[in-house]
Amino acid sequence: GAGVSQSPSNKVTEKGKDVELRCDPISGHTALYWYRQSLGQGLEFLIYFQGNSAPDKSGLPSDRFSAERTGGSVSTLTIQRTQQEDSAVYLCASSFAPGPYGYTFGSGTRLTVV
């Protein structure tokens, strides 16, 4: 597609439920990133996929968070047993390759845990 597509755009869930957030990167972009942005804050790195390499999971805040990228394209971020502190905007970005390229970000998924 023309841009990075994320779904859903908004998600309200009850504490303790699992959620899945989807990211469809720009076609041909080999690198895909997930970030989290809490209200009024900067972006917190979560996980990074590059081609067929093992993902960099160093930013995942707990083992309740996991992500996969199928076929080098679409990625799903899963949060199990959601907590209120998980409420944030989850942003996905993709880029052509590692290097001096700016990322293209999606519009994000606003997750609210009640």
Place this chain on the structure above:
Amino acid sequence: AQKITQTQPGMFVQEKEAVTLDCTYDTSDPSYGLFWYKQPSSGEMIFLIYQGSYDQQNATEGRYSLNFQKARKSANLVISASQLGDSAMYFCAMREGLTGANSKLTFGKGITLSVRP
């Protein structure tokens, strides 16, 4: 230690004037890239400008320029001729290593810019 520091409080500028948004960074890697992004109230992240650590000249993109002072580890964004549409949050970010496996961006906390008519 924070890798990207943006300490200015909310910034205000008069329309048509220039404004400088400060960013300092910390890295021991000789190869790195510096980025600025704009985030309007709609929430999208818009890439503005890039500066590589080995670039000899300051980057420019239209009304945006990057005042890169390597020895001081600063990468300030200059917006010339401010427009009302420039009102947004601005983030400075760094990628350590220009290629290879470690390609994530580390972001600062951002600066809010308000342009007054």
